[in-house]
Amino acid sequence: MTIATHQPPATTHPPTTLLARHLINGEFVDGVRGQTFDTLNPATNEVIGQVAEGTAEDIDLAVRAARRAFDSGPWRTMKAADRAKALRRIGDLIMRDQALIADTEILDTGIPIAQIKHGQVPRAADNFYFFAEMATRMTGESFPVDSAFLNYSILRPVGVAGLITPWNTPFMLETWKLAPCLASGCTCVLKPAEWSPLSADRLAHLVQEADLAPGVVNVVHGFGEMAGAPLVAHPDVQLISFTGETTTGQEIMRHGAATLKRFSFELGGKSPVVIFPDADLDRALDATVFGVYSLNGERCTAGSRAIVHRSIYDDFVAALAERVRRVRVGPPSDPQTELGPLIHPDHWARVRDYMDIGRAEGAEILVGGDRPAGLPQGNYFAATLITNVRNDMRIAQEEVFGPVLTVIPFADEAEAVRLANDVKYGLAAYLWTGDTARAHRVAHAIESGMVWVNSHNVRDLRTPFGGAKWSGVGREGGHYSFEFYCETKTVHVALGQHPIPKMGK
DSSP: OOOOBOOOOSOOOOOSOSEEOEEETTEEEOOTTOOEEEEEETTTTEEEEEEEOOOHHHHHHHHHHHHHHHHTSSTTTSOHHHHHHHHHHHHHHHHHTHHHHHHHHHHHHOOOHHHIIIIIHHHHHHHHHHHHHHHTTOOOOEEEETTTEEEEEEEEEOSEEEEEOOSSSHHHHHHHHHHHHHHHTOEEEEEOOTTSOHHHHHHHHHHHHTTOOTTSEEEOOOOIIIIIHHHHHOTTOOEEEEESOHHHHHHHHHHHGGGTOEEEEEOOOOOEEEEOTTSOHHHHHHHHHHHHHGGGGOOTTOOOEEEEEHHHHHHHHHHHHHHHHTOOBOOTTSTTOSBOOOSOHHHHHHHHHHHHHHHHHTOEEEEOOSOOTTOOSSSOOOOEEEESOOTTSHHHHSOOOSSEEEEEEESSHHHHHHHHHSSSEESEEEEEOSOHHHHHHHHHHSOSSEEEESSSOOOOTTSOBOOEETTEESOBSTTHHHHHHEEEEEEEEEOSOOOOOOOOO
């Protein structure tokens, strides 16, 4: 079986940085212990730079800087309109440097240039523009009580936030956390993922150029045990926003409980794509392929379980197989590439292990399942389609987080809902049908934080984003982000001489 591959273009992009340092209190500094770690190019596994390795000492310095900036600096008390101007400056700087940011992200993550340059980088700027506008709309509610009281609520920033981001589409996801945090008036310490740290370094330089007060934004690189855990445990951090694995989220919640931190978690997913026979099957096919194979399959909202009605199962699987075989795997700097390398050799091995697990369970790997021909170096993994799958198999229950799609047939609406819900995760779901009433019924019945009907994942930044069950805690996006980053304070104002009970008279 031949998997579509192609060779790199004549030009290559040089590394954009050789050393990523911490940003603490407005200055770029080495780690206290002076240690660094390597970051690799997923397309070759060659070292492309060194990164300062943060420890508890670096985290403490960063948190103290963020605490001073919140308690004594101008950011918390600044007019919302002025904070909005600062956020728009960052958005403008992202757009100015979008080519450099894209090159950095491609080099460090292996995501194809077409998906980074035209998708993730502009979206990162949009995050700042959107929350700049939202910063000026941070209003509460009023609760008048006849002529006796005027009660009203106001929003006030909570304090210092720990922002812990994943290695997939890191630049966009860092801005997704940083923009609402800043819009609310909080200060922060950002701990990027150690497998893709370079675009966070680029973001840190843009933040510094935007001339925010020292300590408002701090960036500490490092590993979870050495830098992430001290950030979570630090008593001067009030909030933790984390995107990543469910098991890591559980550990964060345990370690943060001692200081009663607020949590916003976007965790794992095993999202279903439910396809009924009355759907527009051509569009459903396009969306299914894009939803699981774009971003190298390393997408938390990937529709990785296609649940297809038995009457169309054979034809739909045949169409899927034809398309999956033609997914273009190759160097991420090539504009024609649709699927680049996985992030790291360890992750490649993890995805490959699931192929053996699937075969042992009785599934058939119809397309892909290993390294594609012609790409002997790097972490390339072919677009993979697995059939003869039961929903109780590990490959149908566990998050593979790679370009791997399983297909399961269903007989009727009730079985479709049961299969969709029969996993511990509940982040996203996708539903394809021409029956409007069924669309609403099934969308309401599926246990997930988000459902797209007759669409792939198209984000509306105003809507709540987050998952159910083991896929997360809380919601972000729109005004829901401010419910996390802000305290809601109620003020009760007496307008007259209401009766007050007398005691001890």
